[in-house]
Amino acid sequence: MSLCVLNEPAPDMRLTDLETGEQKQLLDLVESSGKYTILTFYATWSKASEREVETMEIFSKDRHNKLLNFVLVNLDQNIGDTFAFLDTIVEHKIGDEAIKGPRVCRYYGNGNEPTVLHYGAAEVPEPYGLQSVPHTVVIDPQGIVLRNGDNFHWDDIAALLRHRQEETDPTYFKNIMSWMLPPIAT
Secondary structure (H helix, E strand, O other): OOOOOOOOEOOOOEEEEOOOOOEEEHHHHHHHHOOEEEEEEEOOOOHHHHHHHHHHHHHHHOOHHHOEEEEEEEOOOOHHHHHHHHHOEEEEEEOOEEEEEEOOOOOOOOOOOOOOEEEEOOOOOHHHOOOOOOEEEEEOOOOEEEEEOOOOOOOHHHHHHHHHOOOOOOOHHHHHHHHHOOOOOO
């Protein structure tokens, strides 16, 4: 099994869609989206995972899902515990608005579209070097690992995308910043 090395192709793994039970390969998911992917491994029993999962949901709901692909991979063996964890009602602060809703939105056909993809993995994926959860990996649209469990912080995303974007699209950074930062009043 290959190790997950920065600036090298991400090791592929089989994921199970928690909503449909459908099997997908991670790299197919990453490459078909055409976006950078924020991949977070978590477990329902971890308090740190709880905060990270909620942060990912808030970040994705604030229109960042148009630029990034958000993928949660649950490592628990009990799907009932996983759904109870995801469906727990919490208060999210999105911009200046506080909204009560599930920890992570699942599709119920009620108009609240999920912005985070939920998957499960039967075992801890060794290539990613998981020693604790949450563990976040950033993968570019071509399947190259850019970050792997290195004290990832959500504020790093704009800088990471700017650094990696080719200069062939001068409007790219402006578009990223319009999503990442609110307009500054003049």
